[in-house]
Amino acid sequence: MNRRHPECLELLAGEYVMGTLRGTARRRFERMLRQDDELGRRVSDWEARLGRLTDSVAPVEPPPWVWARIERSLDLGRAREAIAPRASLWNSAPFWRSLAMAATLLLAVFTAIVSRPGGQSEDWAKAVVAHVIEDRQALEARQSVPPGQVAGALAHVNVRLTGDLGETTFLGYCLVEGRLGIHLVVNTPYGRATVIVLPGGAVRAPDRHSADGFTGIVLPGKGGVTGVVTDSPAALPEVEAYVKDRLGWL
Amino acid sequence: MGPFGGDGDTDALLTACGQGDEAAFARLYRVTAPKLFGVLLRILRREDWAQEVLQEVYVTVWQHAGEYTASRGAAMAWLTRIARNRALDWWRRSRNEIADPDADLASIPDDAPHVETTLAADQDARRLQDCLARLGERQRRAVQMAYFEGLSHSELAARLEAPIGSVKTWIRRGLLALKECLGP
Numbered sequence: 505m506n507r508r509h510p511e512c513l514e515l516l517a518g519e520y521v522m523g524t525l526r527g528t529a530r531r532r533f534e535r536m537l538r539q540d541d542e543l544g545r546r547v548s549d550w551e552a553r554l555g556r557l558t559d560s561v562a563p564v565e566p567p568p569w570v571w572a573r574i575e576r577s578l579d580l581g582r583a584r585e586a587i588a589p590r591a592s593l594w595n596s597a598p599f600w601r602s603l604a605m606a607a608t609l610l611l612a613v614f615t616a617i618v619s620r621p622g623g624q625s626e627d628w629a630k631a632v633v634a635h636v637i638e639d640r641q642a643l644e645a646r647q648s649v650p651p652g653q654v655a656g657a658l659a660h661v662n663v664r665l666t667g668d669l670g671e672t673t674f675l676g677y678c679l680v681e682g683r684l685g686i687h688l689v690v691n692t693p694y695g696r697a698t699v700i701v702l703p704g705g706a707v708r709a710p711d712r713h714s715a716d717g718f719t720g721i722v723l724p725g726k727g728g729v730t731g732v733v734t735d736s737p738a739a740l741p742e743v744e745a746y747v748k749d750r751l752g753w754l
Numbered sequence: 755m756g757p758f759g760g761d762g763d764t765d766a767l768l769t770a771c772g773q774g775d776e777a778a779f780a781r782l783y784r785v786t787a788p789k790l791f792g793v794l795l796r797i798l799r800r801e802d803w804a805q806e807v808l809q810e811v812y813v814t815v816w817q818h819a820g821e822y823t824a825s826r827g828a829a830m831a832w833l834t835r836i837a838r839n840r841a842l843d844w845w846r847r848s849r850n851e852i853a854d855p856d857a858d859l860a861s862i863p864d865d866a867p868h869v870e871t872t873l874a875a876d877q878d879a880r881r882l883q884d885c886l887a888r889l890g891e892r893q894r895r896a897v898q899m900a901y902f903e904g905l906s907h908s909e910l911a912a913r914l915e916a917p918i919g920s921v922k923t924w925i926r927r928g929l930l931a932l933k934e935c936l937g938p
Binding site: 515519522526547550551554555557558563564565566571577578580 | 779783787791795796804805808809813816817827831834846898901904905906910925926932936
């Protein structure tokens, strides 16, 4: 094929946009493209023409962590406020209901925090378990929270949902050791469990604590602390593994 | 509305990204990511891959937005070009590593409808549909599979059970026919 012939270039441009131009031919064409404005125009024309085919592709909302990762890899800050998942969370009635519920409990939790000495890392397990005991109401919630809403809330604290967490019956904010975190109640195959995700918190190693029939463990993560609390202490290892497999700090 | 369903707003947002406007970038993502994610899902057929590539695409968009000028065409066309090229690159890198590229097909919600069923939205789309209808069954399938599934000539030949020479001819004739009926 005579590559300088206009009709041939036209077809090459079409096949380039089509995607059937592959390998060395594609790379050679891309080199030509960088040097030849006329060829660039041909490509633009083909993109407009064949792009019509994408009109038929239905849009699909990407999961919120994709944007979180883009922001992080580009080190963006100011744009954070403008993105949709945040807006949808703030506009969500169940979220506000759960926030209101969390607020009524805040005083009790705050009292628990100030009444405890220090803020050493060994207190995290105790604080998380104490929070679950204080907020027993959350365990009684029966309404299912849509998985998308859970993923969206977790994305705000830079935690990615890497698997199906199972039925979530409570989603709210919580304040533990002075850190604002996300509080979830999840029905795992090993029983009901509370998951508390605290960005900015730090523990050196996993640490356990039991009180009042509840057993919990706090786990170190890249961006904070994950707490897992259950009221069936024998199942804690399974519940811990179940949650660890499904949540990842970004 | 331009041929990509985009509009002047998208062009302005992309231009603002080129000037380092982070809020414009967030808004551009919000407005355009669902469309590009749909296109990536259509090509890659795996949600995890489409997510990875979508991330790559917008990182590239932010880093190269300064090269976009509205005079070079609609922003959506520019974005779609980056997304498709990235997806094709990804597909080439990955397909040798997996035995059955269609294995995860069932996990993707089938909300990427077929051309035939959704194109009747407006007059432009009907023109395209008429145009595709005139191509003849095998040429039309070759064009659609090449575009949406990112298949090469040899892959098309295997899927359509036809000699590679015929496939190349169908694609070229298909392209020329599209050009003729869709205009310059």
